[in-house]
Structure formats: C-alpha cells, structure tokens
Amino acid sequence: MTSDKSFRTVIEPFIIKSVEPLRLTTRGERKKYLQEAHYNLFKIKAQHVLIDLLTDSGTGAMSTEQWAALMRGDESYAGSPSFQRFENSVKDVFGFKYVIPTHQGRAAERILFSTMCKKGDIVPNNTHFDTTRANVEYRGAMAVDLVVEEGKDPQKIYPFKGNMDVRQLRSLIEKEGAEKVPLCMLTITNNSGGGQPVSMENIKEVKKVLEEYNIPLYFDAARFAENAYFIKLREGGYQDISVKDIVREMMSYADGCTMSAKKDGLANIGGFICTNDSALAQQEKDLLILTEGYPTYGGLAGRDLEAIAVGLQEVLEEDYLRYRLAEAKYLGERLIEIGYPIVQPPGGHAVYLDAKTLLPHIPQSQYPGQALSVELYLAGGIRTVEIGSVMFGKVNPKTKEETPAAMELVRLALPRRTHTQSHIDYVLEVAKDVYNNREKIKGMKITAQPQFLRHFTAKFDQA
Ligand SMILES: *Cc1c(COP(=O)(O)O)cnc(C)c1O
Helix, strand or coil: CCCCCCCCCCCCCCCCCCCCCCCCCCHHHHHHHHHHCCCCHHHCCHHHCCEECCCCCCCCCCCHHHHHHHHHCCCCCCCCHHHHHHHHHHHHHHCCCEEEEECCHHHHHHHHHHHHCCCCCEEEECCCCHHHHHHHHHCCCEEEECECHHHHCCCCCCCCCCCECHHHHHHHHHHHCHHHCCCEEEECCEHHHCCECCCHHHHHHHHHHHHHCCCCEEEECCCHHHHHHHHHHHCCCCCCCCHHHHHHHHHHCCCEEEEECCCCCCCCCCEEEEECCHHHHHHHHHHHHHHCCCCCCCCCCHHHHHHHHHHHHHCCCHHHHHHHHHHHHHHHHHHHHHCCCECCCCCCCEEEEEHHHHCCCCCHHHCHHHHHHHHHHHHHCEECEEECHHHHCEECCCCCCEECCCCCEEEEECCCCCCCHHHHHHHHHHHHHHHHCHHHCCCEEEEECCCCCHHHCCEEEEC
C-alpha cells in the first residue's frame, strides 16, 4: 500500500516499539572526550555520541517481524531450516541459482575474487568500494574505476552519477585483451561516489559490451533496493513498475553478485554471494568451508539468516524506500539552504559535505574534513566521518611527504529506520551553528599514525 499522494509530508512508515535512550552531553564533556580520543572520532565511546552518523552499515533498526524471526532461528550445523528460508528469500529477490552465505560483504568479495581472479588480471567497476579494491589488489589483480565524468564532479546534478563509462570499458578490454578481464563489477548504488545510482539503461549497455567478449557481470549489490527505487523515480518507463520487478530486471543482466546484508539486508550482520555458474559455486563453497563455515551457515548464526531473509523482503516496500530517500534529500536540501556545499544530488544513504570549499582558510595539509567532523561533534555530539586526506592521502614512505586526496568530504550516513525527523532537524540546527562559526574552525595535524588504514587509529591535535 502507498500513502495518499495528495499529502506532501513523507512520514517515517513505522512506530517505535522498543527504545534506546540517548544521553545528552555538555560541550565541556565533549571537549574532554575529544582530547582523550586525540580528536579521532572512531575512538569516542558510542555512549558519548548523541546522533551517530558514522555509517549506515549494520546500524539500522530491525522490525518486529525480524525480531520474531530471530526466535525461529535454528542453529543446526548443517541443513538448518533457517538457511532454507534465507536461500528462498535471496532467490526470490535476486533470482540467481546459487546462494552462499558469508559473515559480511568483504568475505563474499574475498571468496569471489579468490575463485575468479589471478595475478595480472584487471577488474573494472564504476567505483570500487575500499574493501572491494583491497580484495582485488590482494589477489595481485588491478582494480580500475570507470565511472562516468558526471560522477566525478561533486556539484554536477545528473540523475545517474553512478553509471559506468561504457566507451572506456570497451577500450580497456580492447587494449588489455578480454582474457585479462575475468569479470566486471557494478556497485549499486555507487557508495564511494556518494551513493549515486546506476541506470537500467547503463546496466544493459555494460552487459552488451561484456557479452561480446564473454566477460561475466557481477553486482556489488549492497544498496540494490535504493538503486532500484532511484530507477523508478528517475528513469523513463519505470514509474509504474514495482521495485521488486525492477530489482529482478537489474539482476537478470548479471551473472551473480556480492552482498553486504548490513546495508539493504536491513540486518546488523551478514552477507552472501550469488552466482549462476555451478562450477564456480562449488569452488566458492569449498573455499567458504576453509574460513567462513559450512555452506548452510557461512559464518552466521541461524537467527542472523532469519533476520536477513525477512529484511530482504521489507527493504522492497515502497513506503520504506520513499521515506529512506526522502530523509537524505531533506537533510541535503536544508544543508544547501544553510550554505553548505555538498555532493549533488544527495545519494541514497548519506549526504557528503565539501569541507575544502567550506573552509578555504584550512589548507589540505591541515585536513579540513577532519576539522569539520571534529567541530560537528564538539558543537552537538554528532559523529560523522572524514572521507578526504586522512582516509586517502598518500604518504611517501621515504620523504614523509603527503599527497592529498582529490576531495575533502565529511559524510553524514543515515542508519536505516533509526532516527526521526526531529533528530535530523537537530543535526541541521547544529550544522547551522557550525556554519556560522566556520571561519573560527582550526586545522588539524597528525601526531601519530600507523602505516595502513590510518584513519581508524591516527592521533590528531589542533594545528
Ligand atoms: C559495506 C560495503 C561493502 C563491504 O561490506 P561489509 O559487510 O562491510 O564487509 C562492499 N561494498 C559496498 C558498496 C559496501 O557499501
């Protein structure tokens, strides 16, 4: 059922049955917590965060049906009915022949690339998510991003900024030889590119090129339902087609997928691999037993499989998706009204602030994204994440010189079904206060850092 179209307010399509208290902190307390955490928000205790927009991964609220399904969880080591319900639900939504559960998305990636890639291979994607890139590179293969030009310009408004550049795909295959490209991936929606969708037309075009060279197409399907709803809203001919049918059409062009159930699985943990290739499925199951578990649980408890089975159906409900996309749009549009430069248009799961443009007085060597992120916490207890030079800056191991990232962004990710509009209004009020005082925000410097993935543990101080 959809709500009456004559009313403009998009409501949260749920009521609250179980609550978790939020504790307010004072600015003085937050100042102390920041100092103790060396200005690294990953090191702040969750109890000291008021609105946690660090990530939308595994942080959503489960429904009453999911909690009820949890009780039905059967913990048999092999052949559990929970696995059967999980497998039926995944097949019903995705339509692939073989389904292999994993403990989360990156485990699915590791198994997929271990079976399909070898050293020297090339894997194209619109934009590789960081764990996807790491898993491709760990195999000694090369991860190539081929997102369209529109997807690289943060201010540009374009309906499908996640699309792949099909001409570049063809020339890459021609240049390198099809035998060096074991598969092509499309990330739906394109997380690293701002949660931007891929159009059905683009999926079809990519598939057509790949078919000529006999290269399989796999989706990184973490936000498949959000992508399908963007197609319904923005692509001609899909307005009257159900999201479930749009998903089935999207999947019909692919040979399989990897999935993080912590996103559009509406679960707190889990993932899976799908494929239509029986020989590959067998190899994947053999590898799964080595590190994840027996193929009817794949590192998950029976109750987790049940939660995912229900979540995959609920995520297709259009009242839910309308609310989901409206929440990001509401936050994004009001941040623009305040004056914030953001990545346009807002994606499905997050809004990205452009800290470099907002804080021209802070050079990239002083991490404007980190400075803004710290200020949002200090001002109102809001936790966000820097996606800029702290995360992607490259330090030369010899000279210690640093090449900054292309963009200095701060991501406000929205956990699913978790916050109400007044929480978002509070975020906006804090953001406005920070905006009005933006000229006083100071840059940061790194005082200690590890060699890899420094953003998780680096220590900072004010520059
Ligand atoms: C989260 C995510 C992954 C990795 O999944 P995990 O469950 O975190 O291991 C892969 N790809 C995309 C696009 C993601 O958003």
